[in-house]
Amino acid sequence: MSFLRHRLLGPPAAFAALIITTGCSSSDDSATAAVPSPDTAVAKLCRNLDRALPQKVDGLSRHDPRPASELTAGWGSPVIILRCGVPRPAAMNDPDADGAEVDGVGWLLQKQGDGSFRFTTTLRTAYVEVTLPESRTGHGVAPLVSLAPAIKKAIPEGIAD
Template identity: 35%
Template sequence: MRGRSRTPLAATALATGVVLAGGAVLTGCSAPVQLADPQVDDATRATCTALVADAPGTVLGSPRRATTGSLSVAWGDPPIALACGVAKPEGLTATSQCLEVDGVGWWAQDGVTGTVYTTVGRAAYVQVGVPNAYGSTGDALAELGPVVARHDTLLRPCAG
């Protein structure tokens, strides 16, 4: 894997009402979603910059919102948030359960207010936080999977 931030975006952030860590606090739909950029190498930055630029204008019918990080994107209120180039989450191992949605593998971590999904088997780790308010989170992964597949190189397929 390429270089990663030493501190992963924590799935436990959902327990405090934050979609992803890095200080993401919603203060209103017009305010940018606060997401800090992870420290990444140049190759990961290039991958993530292209992925974020190509992210859809809406997810689950919610419009795209501004974020404070250049390697992240968010939609709606409460925000669905995507962060690219995050560190490998603690607990993610070669034997972790992998959910495949349209050719992209994801590892899920439950939180109190939603679920955080992290890509599996790709050059860069991408996390997507989906609040419970959106119901079926698989639909968000189906909408975001194509942009991940276009920009983040598959290293090994989802094992199950």
């Protein structure tokens, strides 16, 4: 996969956009997340990840989205959402895609139209997606640092698909 030449968060502008603090916070007690539907082997890895996930990410308490599932998790409000067993993003085929390695876990970085960021693991046997709402981007990749030990423990290195 040629994407994995890992431009460390791309040009400085991409990193600057990631660390911009918006200063707003809204209550989102009804966060929802689409539950992925991976094959049996990946679902097992995701269940192992769910058991390994920390109770706090970047100082935020775990607050899982609805519907309840071992394939999804969340922290804080607005919620940082993790989904395990997602399909491979098409952007991984783009040799110019932005990526980063955070504490031994490779990530594809995608800025969304609403100002949030979506990170998807690379070179792991299951794809794990983490979405940071725009108001949570002020701490850069700190949430990924919190999640890296659990991902390394539960999702082996390798190629998914």
